[in-house]
Amino acid sequence: xxxxxxxxxxxxxxxxxxxxxxxxxxxxxxxxxxxxxxxxxxxxxxxxxxxxxxxxxxxxxxxxxxxxxxxxxxxxxxxxxxxxxxxxxxxxxxxxxxxxxxxxxxxxxxxxxxxxxxxxxxxxxxxxxxxxxxxxxxxxxxxxxxxxxxxxxxxxxxxxxxxxxxxxxxxxxxxxxxxxxxxxxxxxxxxxxxxxxxxxxxxxxxxxxxxx
Numbered sequence: 001x002x003x004x005x006x007x008x009x010x011x012x013x014x015x016x017x018x019x020x021x022x023x024x025x026x027x028x029x030x031x032x033x034x035x036x037x038x039x040x041x042x043x044x045x046x047x048x049x050x051x052x053x054x055x056x057x058x059x060x061x062x063x064x065x066x067x068x069x070x071x072x073x074x075x076x077x078x079x080x081x082x083x084x085x086x087x088x089x090x091x092x093x094x095x096x097x098x099x100x101x102x103x104x105x106x107x108x109x110x111x112x113x114x115x116x117x118x119x120x121x122x123x124x125x126x127x128x129x130x131x132x133x134x135x136x137x138x139x140x141x142x143x144x145x146x147x148x149x150x151x152x153x154x155x156x157x158x159x160x161x162x163x164x165x166x167x168x169x170x171x172x173x174x175x176x177x178x179x180x181x182x183x184x185x186x187x188x189x190x191x192x193x194x195x196x197x198x199x200x201x202x203x204x205x206x207x208x209x210x211x212x
Contacts, residue, residue, distance in 0.1 A: 130148065149162050
């Protein structure tokens with residue numbers, strides 16, 4: 001919007017070549033972004049350009065929106081509103097980062113020590129688990145005798161590893177997966193029973209599994 005205003009409103013001044021390149025780059029990479037899986041958002045370089053340009057662009061948009069209010073000081077009001085919005089966004093994001101974000105929860109959660117203790121001392125070494133769509137579990141496994149599957153997307157386009165159907169056909173002795181999948185599809189894992197639940201993860205063993 002700010003680019004359009006700069007381009008067609010002579011009062012605001014014509015856009016610089018850098019602004020034009022940034023706008024074209026942002027448009028093209030947005031098209032590419034919409035064709036990629038969700039994890040690509042972490043490499044969405046246009047975010048950086050958008051964040052850097054946001055304060056100036058917001059001030060320009062506000063200035064043009066309130067030009068018809070003759071009794072107001074357009075420059076001062078647009079600048080004050082821009083500062084207020086930016087400070088509000090920074091404050092909200094800072095609060096969320098230190099209270100609700102995943103990285104902040106890792107300092108208080110007991111999940112990591114729990115996984116370290118179980119897989120380091122209680123998980124039988126003879127088991128060769130199949131880890132289904134839970135790659136964060138693999139670093140806690142002490143051995144290398146395991147198989148896994150990472151879904152990546154619902155369509156399976158970016159999947160890596162042994163698919164669930166193929167793995168179940170080979171009847172692995174142990175399956176490790178997220179609790180949601182375990183409880184949502186009991187018929188899929190009807191030949192398995194819960195060994196232990198570690199917060200959001202379920203370690204399931206084949207029914208009547210006999211230790212060799």
